[in-house]
Amino acid sequence: MQDVTTEKKEFTPTIVAFCCNWCSYAGADLAGSSRLTYPANVKIIRVPCSCRVNPMFVLKAFQQGADGVILCGCHPGDCHYVTGNYYTRRRMALLYSFLNYMGIEKERTRVEWVSAAEGARFAAVMNDFVKQVTDLGENKRLTDLRVKEGE
């Protein structure tokens, strides 16, 4: 029940999810066709493989005001492109620890493996991640202030 009269709205984080086309995007589709709910503030960007996600994209998301970024790929060993998700795993381990060092809590970032058959898991992961980021509150560290000026 949202109280429309109060001026300050309840904090709903902006979350960017990168999903690989072959496993996680299909897993998200399955979550949909199984009518499993997860919060609307998760927005999915389709990439061919999790290894297409440049650390720059994650930084860009935080700069543009995202409160959390999650990256989903095929399970290790199941990558459609054979080894793509291994690269992802290494890159993101580095990037996330670097972000943590810069003061972006590591709970704001996550890498998850979701297969095309795991609709329920996709929804569960998203619910859990949204809750985690909501508990952390707004991300202010990297945000380009100009972005949120208009609000």
Next chain:
Amino acid sequence: MQRIGVFICWCGSNIAATVDVEKVAEVIKNEPGVVFSTNYQYMCSENGQQLIKQAIKEHNLTGIVIGACSPRMHEATFRKAAEAAGLNPYMVEVANIREHCSWIHKDMEEATEKAVILVRTAIAKVKLNAPLTAGESPVIKRALVIGGGIAGIQAALDIADAGFEVDIVEKNSTIGGRMAQIDKTFPTLDCSACILTPKMVDCAQHEKIDILSYSEIEEVKGFVGNFSVKIRRKARYVDETKCTGCKLCMEKCPSKKGLNEFNMNLNTRTAIHIPFAQAIPNVAVIDASQCLKMKTGKCGICQKFCDVGAIDFEQKDTFIDRQYGAIVVATGFKPIDLDNFNEYGYHDNKDVVTSLELERLMNAAGPTNGVLLRPSDGKHPKVITFIQCVGSRDTSGCGKPYCSKICCMYTAKHAMLIREKYPDTEVHVFYIDVRTPGKNYDEFFRRAVEQYGVDYIKGMVGKVYNENGKLMVQGSNLIDNEQITIESDLVVLAAAIEPEPSVRKIATLLTTSIDTNNFLTESHAKLCPVESPTAGVFLAGVCQGPKDILETVSQASACAAKVIGLLVKDKLKSNPCVAMPDEMMCNGCSQCANVCAYGAISYVDKEFRLGGGKTEVRRVASVNPAVCQGCGACTVTCPSGAMDLKGFSSKQIMSEVEAICKM
């Protein structure tokens, strides 16, 4: 100026029930660049597509966004519609407002708001889309089959029968593989040689099949439709074109102490030999490590006696290069080494044999001419104990974690054949589980028990030891909760099977994936079981997973069907969403080539103008669009940002991120 059209689908009530589609279309109208926005009940229907085509023509649209179901569902449909209306099919983006929006949310306001954002994100992307054209590459109408066992033979025959040239590359001096070593086959008990050798002869006589025996794959380049393969033809020291297979050399050769691999080292052979009578090609080969002439320089008797002058001690390995459109890997298996299982006494007792050795001991062409005699003293064994799962289903690290699949059936076969031929023999089988799924398989196993009186003991053997020349087999009988010791004359171990070790090198050459057990990985465990993830490479037989002859032949024929389907095409269309380097930014560091799982990136020297009439030659990356699968690993690896992926460019994804975050 971009002219974007937006089409919001109701999907009946699937979307319209939770997303206010009219409001979405209305809000989107005011987006910069959008010149047309509408909604319709079913965009994917004939009428819906008509609507899209008309709008493209009427409003002269440069790009379209469809707000509908998952792009995995109808992206291809809408691309075709766009193409029909004269728009490049890659100027289409789909915003997934069904699976990712209407179906997961209940609140209409919330879902509508999200749908607007998703459509805006797609608009942001489509603005940066570029028209793409799928490339084409020619198909070389010739197939390569690696491995000349029953899988390779079947695949080659099927492909050749369809009219395509096939080369079989076999590392041994004859084709036939493991099946040639087997005596009888389950569940029909027909003679293995009787059904295999006619197929081998067919291969030899087929005008479209070229058998390259005693050869190995040395190098593979290229991609689907256009592989270039270097094949090493090992020196066999016998001229294949001259040898008639008369075997006179084998009679005269004085070096007779070589272990006969074909008979599982149970007897010996001469240095110059033909592995077995029905070998194809029926041409001798000299074992250089055993030949006296090669070792000491003194002998050459075979050369003197060879009427046709086929023997050539000076022969060297030669290499041939051939082009292929498709490759079938059929490298087969071997039983595992039993070094980790000294409890069964395999290395200490001659009368502890593996099942494949027993197969030779029972084969009419084997070392005992088909009479079952035990290796130690050549006597008839009266008590025979079989032990199943030797090294299979073993997660302790000594053996293999998987079930070898064929052992239950061949053990039942052996037990049955022995009881039939020698009814005075006692046969015991220690088993953990008897696994006999398959047509007439369980019936076959039950026959061994019910009709032939084979004693199946549920339990496992703990140790085999020699006591006064008798093999004592100590094991458990779990049904009776007993520990029993069986005094046996012969012990047969159903050793686990593993892929032929050379497959690892072949997997590397073909850049196809291989699992921790050395089995080649199929593209999809259920729906693409014969395709490898590398386009144009197909898998047949045990190299992909344990299987019996029936399944191997089925898979080989399935491979052939896939190969034929590929080779009948004159040109292959490729995915245009491939990586593309900006040559001005590339510094030739090779990082991208290192991460590419497909070997799609090579380097070329290019001349660049520096201005002032000067030029410079630089090494820059070059992507082969026919090989690139479009994963994007290279784009992220590139330290100078030169590499980008068409259809999923960094700019496009960045603008999507921006659109999502700027709410």
Next chain:
Amino acid sequence: MTKQERIDNMMRLSGTDVRKCMKCGKCSGRCPAFKDMDIKPHQFVSMLGQGKIDQLLESKAIWNCLACMACVERCPRGVAPAAVVEAVRDTVVRAQGANGLKAEDIPPIVDEFIPQQLLVSAYRKYNK
């Protein structure tokens, strides 16, 4: 302690995962003390899995097990039946409040090839 806690405790003590057992019986096939055991090595694994710990605690076999580890050595699934026997034995000994082993009792010269577990179990057996 509830029964479940006692079962969990015994599983933890054993340090082995009884669910990995595929019931092949190789442990009992190899066991040199099989004849003297009222509960057989494979039954220890299976009964702990089923939570039948009261029967196990009454077993005489825990004093017959040689702790030779042949069953552990031969198990194709990496289960350690001897460790289950040891866990039951430990539980019995602790319940009696009589830990038969004292550091000073250990003879100064110990053959390094004797499995440690054999020593431990022998002390417990003969110190009673």
